[in-house]
Every structure is written in C-alpha cells, then in structure tokens.
Amino acid sequence: MKRNLLNQLIFIPAFFFASFSFGQVKRLNDPSIVAHNKRMVFESWGDFRPYPKYTLGIQTNFAYATVWGWLSPAKNRDYKDGADIRPLKPNGLEVQRLVELEFQRKEAEKIKIQVDTLYTRNVQDLAHWSSATVSADPLWLLYYNRMLTPLNSFPINPQNYIQWQLKDDKTYQNMLANGGIAHLEKELALLKDKYKNSRTLDMPRGKRFLMYHETLIGWRNFKNQLRAFDNKNTLYLEYKKLLTKSRTRIERNWQIKDITLARKVMMEYHNKF
Known part of the structure; x- marks a missing residue:
C-alpha cells in the first residue's frame, strides 16, 4: 500500500513536468525562410538569403554557395535567376485563379437567377397546364x-x-x-x-x-x-x-x-x- 502511494507521488510530478515540456513550442525565426515566404506570397521578388560574403573578391559564405552558388543544384540557380513567379503578384497564378473564381461566382449567380426564373415559370406553367387548379x-x-x-x-x-x-x-x-x-x-x-x-x-x-x-x-x-x-x-x-x-x-x-x-x-x- 505504501509502495503504491509512493509510486503515485513520483508519477504525478513527472506527468506535469512532461506536459509542461511538450507544451512549449520553440519558434523558429530563420531569415532565409521568412524571405522565402515574402518572396513566394506577394511582398516582393528577391531577397535571396543567405547573402554572399566576399573576401578579396572571393565568395566565402558556404551557406550561400550551397543554396544559390556554385555548389547549389541547377534548379536553385534557375529559380534565383528566373522570372518572378509569385502566385499573388498582380498577374500571378493565384490572383488569376481568384479573378476567375469571382467571375465563375458571378456567372453562377446569373445561372441561379435564370434557373430560379425557369423554375418559377415552370411552376406557373404547370399551374396553368394542370387540371387540378382550373x-x-x-x-x-x-x-x-x-x-x-x-x-x-x-x-x-x-x-x-x-x-x-x-x-x-x-x-x-x-x-x-x-x-x-x-x-x-x-x-x-x-x-x-x-x-x-x-x-x-x-x-x-x-x-x-x-x-x-x-x-x-x-x-x-x-x-x-x-x-x-x-x-x-x-x-x-x-x-x-x-x-x-x-x-x-x-x-x-x-x-x-x-x-x-x-x-x-x-x-x-x-x-x-
């Protein structure tokens, strides 16, 4: 009996400590990720981090070399040197989708009005055709x-x-x-x-x-x-x-x-x- 009580007294503090430890979330603030988010959403195209560092004209930042430089994959360099592909730029794909979606919504409203009109007319015609309402x-x-x-x-x-x-x-x-x-x-x-x-x-x-x-x-x-x-x-x-x-x-x-x-x-x- 005493042993069970002792186990419970040990378990309860350990449980609260584990819950408090797992409940804390570390916030990651990576400037390169933030710049990528800004670049890919709407703010501006550019700000390709990490930045290069030059010493006597030689780029010495290994992180830049592996992400954007000569050690990086070819698709990374094509992305950096390519066109602005922000989806939320004035003529971006997402903006086009939203515009098209709004256009489709308006068209759907017009179709709904036409369908409702046809439905009302059909109901009226049915009332005029049917012998039940004569x-x-x-x-x-x-x-x-x-x-x-x-x-x-x-x-x-x-x-x-x-x-x-x-x-x-x-x-x-x-x-x-x-x-x-x-x-x-x-x-x-x-x-x-x-x-x-x-x-x-x-x-x-x-x-x-x-x-x-x-x-x-x-x-x-x-x-x-x-x-x-x-x-x-x-x-x-x-x-x-x-x-x-x-x-x-x-x-x-x-x-x-x-x-x-x-x-x-x-x-x-x-x-x-």
Missing part, C-alpha cells in the same frame, strides 16, 4: 363558371319534356317522333364531352379558355335550337288542332246543308211525279 382560375370564377353552369346542370340523358325544358308532353312526343330529340341528343352529348375535356385534361391556359368559349357558343346555339324546335312543334300542334276543328265544322255544315236541300227538293216535287 377551379381557382380568376377568369373561370368571374365569368365562365356562371355562364356554363346551366350546361353542367342540364341532364346528360333527358327522358321527358320537363328535363328537356319543353312546354308540354305533346311537344316532346312530336319531337321524339320527327327526330328532333335525336338530333338534340347528339348536340348535347358533344357539348357535355367538350365541357368535360376542358375541365379535366391538362392543356395550356389559353387553349382551355378557348374550349370554354367554344363550349359556351355551342351551348347558346343548342338553347336556340331547343327553343326553335319547341316553338315550331308547338305551332304545328296548334295548327293541326285548329285544322282538325275547322274540318269537323265544315263537314258538319255540309252534311246539314245537304239534308236540308234534299228535303226541300222532295217537298217541292213530291206531287209532280
């Missing part, structure tokens, strides 16, 4: 809904004069007999089909309203035809009724006149023969 269209709500409601509420397959909105059953039966109802049924089926297509199919907004307008014109023509058939058949039935009454009265008058005339002749000549 009931919310302002022009439909303000005009065509009211004008086409009678067509929508008209029975698909009318079976009596009330559903056909005729005057009476005799007119309906007469139209049924002369083919007027069959003609109107075909017209009604076409109008119903066009109305359904204009409300359920996906199409451009302009084309949809053209179909609304064509359907509305067709519905007005249908109503005019229906009224014309109704009036003509009613007039026909009235004329037929009047003609029947007149014929009955004429036949009755002629019949009475013939009997009277025969009696008169018989009364006048019954003693002469």
Whole structure:
C-alpha cells in the first residue's frame, strides 16, 4: 500500500513536468525562410538569403554557395535567376485563379437567377397546364363558371319534356317522333364531352379558355335550337288542332246543308211525279 502511494507521488510530478515540456513550442525565426515566404506570397521578388560574403573578391559564405552558388543544384540557380513567379503578384497564378473564381461566382449567380426564373415559370406553367387548379382560375370564377353552369346542370340523358325544358308532353312526343330529340341528343352529348375535356385534361391556359368559349357558343346555339324546335312543334300542334276543328265544322255544315236541300227538293216535287 505504501509502495503504491509512493509510486503515485513520483508519477504525478513527472506527468506535469512532461506536459509542461511538450507544451512549449520553440519558434523558429530563420531569415532565409521568412524571405522565402515574402518572396513566394506577394511582398516582393528577391531577397535571396543567405547573402554572399566576399573576401578579396572571393565568395566565402558556404551557406550561400550551397543554396544559390556554385555548389547549389541547377534548379536553385534557375529559380534565383528566373522570372518572378509569385502566385499573388498582380498577374500571378493565384490572383488569376481568384479573378476567375469571382467571375465563375458571378456567372453562377446569373445561372441561379435564370434557373430560379425557369423554375418559377415552370411552376406557373404547370399551374396553368394542370387540371387540378382550373377551379381557382380568376377568369373561370368571374365569368365562365356562371355562364356554363346551366350546361353542367342540364341532364346528360333527358327522358321527358320537363328535363328537356319543353312546354308540354305533346311537344316532346312530336319531337321524339320527327327526330328532333335525336338530333338534340347528339348536340348535347358533344357539348357535355367538350365541357368535360376542358375541365379535366391538362392543356395550356389559353387553349382551355378557348374550349370554354367554344363550349359556351355551342351551348347558346343548342338553347336556340331547343327553343326553335319547341316553338315550331308547338305551332304545328296548334295548327293541326285548329285544322282538325275547322274540318269537323265544315263537314258538319255540309252534311246539314245537304239534308236540308234534299228535303226541300222532295217537298217541292213530291206531287209532280
């Protein structure tokens, strides 16, 4: 037990000493490295350290000779005697990259604006094309809904004069007999089909309203035809009724006149023969 406690007392100071020793970082301040950093970034081209030292005209600095001098690699001398290759000089590669990056950023913003515009336009076009939004269209709500409601509420397959909105059953039966109802049924089926297509199919907004307008014109023509058939058949039935009454009265008058005339002749000549 005492031995473990002693080991702990020795270990703790050693741990703190090691942590303090490793925590200290020595700062290296080499003038040649600093000059290289300045040269390679943006400050100026030159300041090639270490500098040469001459004694009686002879370069005696061994460090310079091994880095830049005759003992140095050929690539070091080509670098020192070559062109300014600072990446951050006014026309340096990094400056060109940054300029190009800024240009690409602006182009990306323009493309994003165009894409957003196209997206918004596509959403609007989709809203105009889709049949799911036709009931919310302002022009439909303000005009065509009211004008086409009678067509929508008209029975698909009318079976009596009330559903056909005729005057009476005799007119309906007469139209049924002369083919007027069959003609109107075909017209009604076409109008119903066009109305359904204009409300359920996906199409451009302009084309949809053209179909609304064509359907509305067709519905007005249908109503005019229906009224014309109704009036003509009613007039026909009235004329037929009047003609029947007149014929009955004429036949009755002629019949009475013939009997009277025969009696008169018989009364006048019954003693002469």
